[in-house]
Amino acid sequence: MRLCVVFCPARGGFGPGTRQMTGFCPGRWLMLLALRLLFLVPAGEPVGRSESNFPKAMDNVTVRQGENAVLRCSIDSGVTRVAWLNRSSILYAGKDKWSLDPRVVIVTNSQTEYSIQIVGVDVYDEGPYTCSVQTHNHPRTSRVHIIVQVPPKIVNISSSVSVNEGSNVTLMCLAIGRPEPTVTWRHLSPPVAAAGRRGLESQDRRAKQVTVRDFVEDEYFEITGITKKQAGEYECSAYNEVSIADVRKVEVIVNYPPYIPSTKNVGVAVGREGILQCEAAAVPPPDFEWYKEERRLLNGLNGIQIKKNGDRSMLTFFNVSEEDYGNYTCVAVNKLGTSNTSVLLFDRGAVLDGNNSASGGMTASLWLLVILFVHFLFKF
Ligand SMILES: *[C@@H]1O[C@H](CO)[C@@H](O)[C@H](O)[C@H]1NC(C)=O
Ligand SMILES: *[C@@H]1O[C@H](CO)[C@@H](O)[C@H](O)[C@H]1NC(C)=O
Ligand SMILES: *[C@@H]1O[C@H](CO)[C@@H](O)[C@H](O)[C@H]1NC(C)=O
Ligand SMILES: *[C@@H]1O[C@H](CO)[C@@H](O)[C@H](O)[C@H]1NC(C)=O
Ligand SMILES: *[C@@H]1O[C@H](CO)[C@@H](O)[C@H](O)[C@H]1NC(C)=O
Ligand SMILES: *[C@@H]1O[C@H](CO)[C@@H](O)[C@H](O)[C@H]1NC(C)=O
Ligand SMILES: *[C@@H]1O[C@H](CO)[C@@H](O)[C@H](O)[C@H]1NC(C)=O
Ligand SMILES: *[C@@H]1O[C@H](CO)[C@@H](O)[C@H](O)[C@H]1NC(C)=O
Numbered sequence: 001m002r003l004c005v006v007f008c009p010a011r012g013g014f015g016p017g018t019r020q021m022t023g024f025c026p027g028r029w030l031m032l033l034a035l036r037l038l039f040l041v042p043a044g045e046p047v048g049r050s051e052s053n054f055p056k057a058m059d060n061v062t063v064r065q066g067e068n069a070v071l072r073c074s075i076d077s078g079v080t081r082v083a084w085l086n087r088s089s090i091l092y093a094g095k096d097k098w099s100l101d102p103r104v105v106i107v108t109n110s111q112t113e114y115s116i117q118i119v120g121v122d123v124y125d126e127g128p129y130t131c132s133v134q135t136h137n138h139p140r141t142s143r144v145h146i147i148v149q150v151p152p153k154i155v156n157i158s159s160s161v162s163v164n165e166g167s168n169v170t171l172m173c174l175a176i177g178r179p180e181p182t183v184t185w186r187h188l189s190p191p192v193a194a195a196g197r198r199g200l201e202s203q204d205r206r207a208k209q210v211t212v213r214d215f216v217e218d219e220y221f222e223i224t225g226i227t228k229k230q231a232g233e234y235e236c237s238a239y240n241e242v243s244i245a246d247v248r249k250v251e252v253i254v255n256y257p258p259y260i261p262s263t264k265n266v267g268v269a270v271g272r273e274g275i276l277q278c279e280a281a282a283v284p285p286p287d288f289e290w291y292k293e294e295r296r297l298l299n300g301l302n303g304i305q306i307k308k309n310g311d312r313s314m315l316t317f318f319n320v321s322e323e324d325y326g327n328y329t330c331v332a333v334n335k336l337g338t339s340n341t342s343v344l345l346f347d348r349g350a351v352l353d354g355n356n357s358a359s360g361g362m363t364a365s366l367w368l369l370v371i372l373f374v375h376f377l378f379k380f
Pocket of ligand 3: 155156157
């Protein structure tokens with residue numbers, strides 16, 4: 001038979017005779033004193049010698065913070081005195097309430113059951129509770145633990161940050177709960193800028209999988225030498241078995257100088273509309289400048305229009321003339337740097353006016369054949 005004693009793991013009786021054997025244990029002596037007060041333990045009478053199976057407290061009680069806990073104790077008809085204790089303090093003895101806590105109420109006090117309820121359990125109520133009875137002068141106890149669960153809750157999380165590429169970033173997410181919640185970090189989104197994403201994907205085809213790689217189980221998530229690809233939203237989840245995870249997000253903005261993935265030369269016939277495009281990935285978004293040789297082009301002058309659309313700049317010639325053909329330079333600038341590229345506006349020719357590039361390609365191939373042929377002729 002295993003009758004437990006508050007605070008003390010040792011089994012067996014707790015009469016004065018066993019004191020030297022088990023050592024000093026204040027909780028146990030306090031309870032013994034409390035039980036003596038109730039005359040549940042006659043002096044010198046060891047506890048736990050009876051063959052009866054009563055009292056029988058229920059299994060441990062697991063309850064969520066704020067809910068009610070009922071502590072049940074099954075007894076038999078031979079029982080003369082009953083009490084419920086919280087550690088060493090008596091909550092109820094028979095029908096008499098000893099606890100000053102209004103949350104403690106008696107539920108059942110019958111021949112077979114002696115139960116109390118704790119209304120609105122809080123974390124400090126967690127611990128051992130003892131049902132103590134006296135049957136035919138034999139005092140016995142049975143112990144039950146109240147285990148208090150608290151849903152996970154994120155109490156402090158890093159605010160969104162804006163850093164330069166290459167910086168070290170530490171994200172923090174502190175959570176409370178019982179049991180202690182597990183905290184995980186996940187990278188949600190790749191960089192926001194469309195051009196950036198396209199450009200980066202051509203560098204690394206697995207760019208979309210960053211979410212899978214950047215998964216960390218820790219309250220602190222350290223990123224050393226942050227890259228463009230590591231920009232975006234990070235999600236912190238705190239979970240335990242009690243309820244659904246608490247989830248919060250942090251945005252990490254990674255600033256980097258402009259990067260122009262590629263540009264396309266444009267062939268347009270005289271008198272037609274021509275549009276040169278320049279796309280640059282940059283955070284913060286870039287400003288654009290257009291040059292022809294050393295000359296800066298300005299919006300609205302000489303029949304051109306310069307329009308910015310996010311990370312893209314468009315240089316429009318409303319009516320292309322011979323003088324417009326040439327080598328243009330697009331310069332993208334942000335606070336971290338600048339980048340440039342050149343784009344050609346060339347004469348597609350009146351014959352091929354407005355037609356698809358396949359025929360343009362064919363003309364080029366034809367010319368190549370002619371040149372090769374001439375070359376061939378000169379060799380002989
Ligand atoms: C009751 O809870 C206590 C403390 O958490 C634990 O030591 C004990 O093993 C539990 N008993 C049962 C029957 O689960
Ligand atoms: C149980 O004891 C603990 C520690 O003394 C106390 O904080 C808590 O309020 C008590 N709970 C009840 C229901 O008596
Ligand atoms: C969150 O943590 C930071 C860093 O430890 C601290 O400075 C701040 O005061 C905390 N905020 C709250 C609301 O606890
Ligand atoms: C970032 O962390 C690495 C390794 O911990 C360190 O060597 C480096 O100096 C740090 N860089 C900055 C800018 O603090
Ligand atoms: C384009 O310019 C040429 C020469 O300046 C002019 O003859 C022609 O009418 C213009 N076309 C349009 C559509 O403005
Ligand atoms: C256009 O100009 C740039 C320098 O401004 C030069 O590097 C590039 O080769 C030129 N392109 C052509 C096709 O001439
Ligand atoms: C374009 O970039 C090159 C170096 O990459 C630089 O030498 C040149 O001056 C730049 N051109 C303009 C117009 O900014
Ligand atoms: C280009 O030429 C093809 C036939 O060679 C014709 O079907 C097509 O409509 C032309 N495209 C334009 C834009 O004129």
